[in-house]
Amino acid sequence: MTTNNDQYSCPHICPTERGHEKETKQQETAALTKTENVHATPYVPGMINPPTPILYPPGAPPKYLPQPTDSTSGDILGMGPIGPWASGHLDWSPQAGMTGVRPVVDKYSITRYSTGEWRKNNKFTLTPRATDKAKDLEVQTKKDIANTFINMDKKHNDSNKTLNSRIKDLSYWKEQVQLAVEGITEELRNLDENRERLKGACRILMLPEAISRECLELRTGRYEPDLVRDDAEQELIKEVAIVGEIRRVFTDTLAKAEAQIEMNKAAKTAIEFDWSDKLISLKLDKLNSTLTPQSNLILAHPGVTRWPENATSIEYWNHYCSESIRNCEEVRRRSEGLRRDLMTTIIKGSRDMKTQADRTNAALAETIDATEQMCEKLEDNLKQNLQKTADIENLIHHLKESLRNIQDRNKCVMTRLHGRNYDRPNVENCRDEAQYALMAEAKFIKESSESLQHKLRQAEVVRSELMKYRGELEKDIACKRKSLNIDKDRCARVRAHMPSPEEFAAG
Structure with missing residues (x-):
């Protein structure tokens, strides 16, 4: 029964112990059999042949060089019954250097190389390989050097062409970026000027608001009968409201202008960085295009033949150049639109203020005219009242004089009647005619x-x-004169300082 290692091993490459013992026994048996065969023929006297001359074919190389008859096997030597031969098979094949192939060394000689190998080694030693190799190397090296310098000149010219093309591209984009920088700089300056105008308009806007409020405050000083909400009062209130709305619009527009200025500054900074980068790259490429192997500014910089970590593709470079200019132009167009809206807001706001001021002035003029006519009519009535009062007083004086005369006449009649009633005696006291x-x-x-x-x-x-009517007339005339003083004198003097649209536009 085999072990676990036996089932994963090859008996031909990795033989087990039993397989190795069997192979060893087979080799020993073969060696004994061969030895017996070699020494099986006994020595016979007189069988030694004379030397046989070695024949070389015509045109053969010298004896010390390899011959066509040379063999790599030692079997051609022939093993005789005698001789100090080492046992084994002689083999001078290319595998002769492997262990177990060369014959073993006995006490008589060491057979290391064959005659063919000796001749081959002679040829190898006599062959002037280093000299020929040096000649070939010199010729080939000179040819390679010439081709190398020709190719390097071509590569240098190609690099110069690509550098010149790159310089043209950089010059074009640099000009475009420079135009964008100039445009955004001019737009930033114009927008800043318009912002200052808008700030000045906001400051100027305080004047009409103060004028309107001052007029309203002055009109509160009118006397009781004239404290009416007339057209002038209505227009003044509208004027204050319009000033507030214009201020709100101005404030919102100013906030938008401030934000747009920040965007313009950011776009200007970005495009200026791009312009600076392109300027530096253009100067560097122009310098590189002028460099030659004979230049005095060239140095050795090991490790530069590589792609930088932050290197970008040419497609992304073209995209970035166009996108940076497009973003800058988009910000500039948005700024121009805001600037137009800003000036339109200032102009329209100032026109609205002027129109409302004209409406208020017209209403004040109408009120002043009506008040003046009323005041003249009141003065005429006062004159008539004074004349009539004088006439009535004369009439009263005449009535009193008449009553005094009537009293005298009454006293006369009473005196007569008293004498006739009490002084006539007896029958004389009669009711005569x-x-x-x-x-x-x-x-x-x-x-x-x-x-x-x-x-x-x-x-x-x-x-x-x-008299009462006279007091009322005089009071009303004083009221009207007060109103005329407020509307015609004080309000008109104050409203004479109302700013014009040109002042608003100038900031």
């Missing part, structure tokens, strides 16, 4: 006095009403 006439006169005087007293009271009432 004179008595009736005096009674009628006394009655008429009394009625007339009462009528005039009523008229006097009415005149007094009318005079008090005229």
Whole structure:
């Protein structure tokens, strides 16, 4: 029964112990049999032949060089019944150097090489291989050197052509990038100027707002009858509201301009870095295109014949060049659009302010005109009132004089009646016509006095009403003059400083 190692081993390559013992026994048996066969023929006297001359074919090389009759096997020697031969098979084949193939060494000789090998070694020794090799090497080396320098010149010219082509590409993209840099720089400067204009417009916007609020504050100083929400008041309130809306739009636009300026600066920085890189590369390639093996600036730089870690492909380089310019141009176009919107906002905002200011001025002028007409009418009424008051006072004075005259007449009638009633004696105290006439006169005087007293009271009432109306007229005239002073003088003086659209646009 075999072991585990036996089932994975080859008996021909890795024989086991029993297989090795069997092979050894077979070799020993073969050797004994051969020995017996060699020495089986006994020595016979007189059987030694004379020397046989060695015949060489015509045209054969010298004796010391390999001959066509040479053999690599030692069997041609022939084993005789006598001789100091070492036992074994002689073999001078290419495998003769392997262990177990050469004959064993006995006490008489060491048979290491055959005659053929000796002749072959002579030929090898006599062959001038080093000299021929040196000649061949010299010729081939000179030819290779010439071809090498020719090829190196071709490669150098090819490198110069590619460098010149690369210089053209770099010059083209450098010009394009430089144009983009100039464009974004100009746009950044223009946008910054417009931003300053917008800031100036925001500062100027404080003036119309202050004017509008000042006018509203001044109009609160009007007297009671003129504290109305007229068209001028409405337009002033609209003006303040429009100022607030314009300020909001200006502030939003200014914030957008600030953000766009930051984007412009970032784009300018990126494109300037690209321009700087291309300028450095262009200078380097121009220097490289002028270098020759005879230049004084060339040095040995070991380890440079390799791709850098940060090297990019030419496709990515072309894509990056076009993309960097496209990104810069896109930012510049967006900035131009914002700049146009910014100026449009300033111009339209200033126009709206001017239009609203004109509306407010027109409303104020209308209010002032109406107030002036009202004030003139009130002054006319006041003059009429004063004249009428003077007439009523004259009338009252006349009524009083008339009543005093009537009182004198009443006293006269009463004196007559008193004398006739109490001074006539007896029957003389009769109801004669004179008595009736005096009674009628006394009655008429009394009625007339009462009528005039009523008229006097009415005149007094009318005079008090005229006096009251006079006070109202004077108060209303003062109110109107106050309003005219506010609207026509103070508000007009303040609103004369209202900025124009040109001032807004100039910042």
